[in-house]
Amino acid sequence: MKTFCKTGLLALCLSASAWAGTVQVTVLARDGQPLTDAVVRVEPTGHTPVAPAPVQVQVRQEGLAFVPALTVVPAGSTVEFVNLDRFEHHVRGTMGQALQTASSTGGFELRLGGRVEGRPAPAAKELLAQAGPIQLGCHLHGSMRGAIYVTDSAWVARTDAQGRITLENVPEGPAVVRVWHPDQLLDAPPRSVTVTPVTALQLDTPIQPRRRR
Ligand SMILES: [Cu+2]
Structure with a gap:
């Protein structure tokens, strides 16, 4: 709406502000x-x-945690998982409303080796096409939990x-x-x-x- 106002389309600006x-x-x-x-x-x-325009985001695995713990992105965005720890991690993305949901539909799994000094941190990308919440976990470390909310x-x-x-x-x-x-x-x-x-x-x-x- 502000864009409309700046472009001087006064009539459009007024009609838009009437309902926003x-x-x-x-x-x-x-x-x-x-x-x-x-x-x-x-x-x-x-x-x-x-739907907002897709973006590129990064979720790190650092100190046995997903950082940030929650990421909100538009549908069609790409998330890059990066392992900054010196030991191996796994990424399990489970789509669904609740933690142990029976109605989960699909998801993804990744494995990331531990970081080695002097080399780029192991990373993998995932396209998030479908709107909805995704729970993140790691098979190797049960305490690691995170989430991504994909919005349309x-x-x-x-x-x-x-x-x-x-x-x-x-x-x-x-x-x-x-x-x-x-x-x-x-x-x-x-x-x-x-x-x-x-x-x-x-x-x-x-x-x-x-x-x-
Ligand atoms: Cu792990």
Whole structure:
């Protein structure tokens, strides 16, 4: 919308701003604390989301952990897994809503040798074509867990340390807000809202994050 305004298309700018709202969501965990690294998706009724342009991202295996623990990317993006540890790791990508889901559909597996001094760190790329959450694990180290959320919508954001997200340019009117978190056991119930020029809401979820080691 700002682009339209800058190009001087005043009529288009005004008509666009008439329906574009800002949505702020604060997500709380079961214990009432802010829920960090949750993915919030706003689905305006009757509007087809526009997918953001694909990107290239890197997920490192470092100190027996996936870093970052959660990555949010548009569908069609490529993720490069890099092993910075001196020992071998494995990457298992499982697509599905919950941790031990029976409805997982496909995924990928990679094996990355340990890093050797003076050589490039072992790496492998994976194309993420399908939207949805992916759980990351390593067969060799059961404590290693990570996640990638692949989105087909620009109306998606991850919560910060305060459990908050802000989305701009959301069409005004009825919408459904969904939350996903890597540690959830079940999908949190969706919340119906009416998007106005500025909409702020708090979502109490039954999700309790595990402690990161
Ligand atoms: Cu490992």
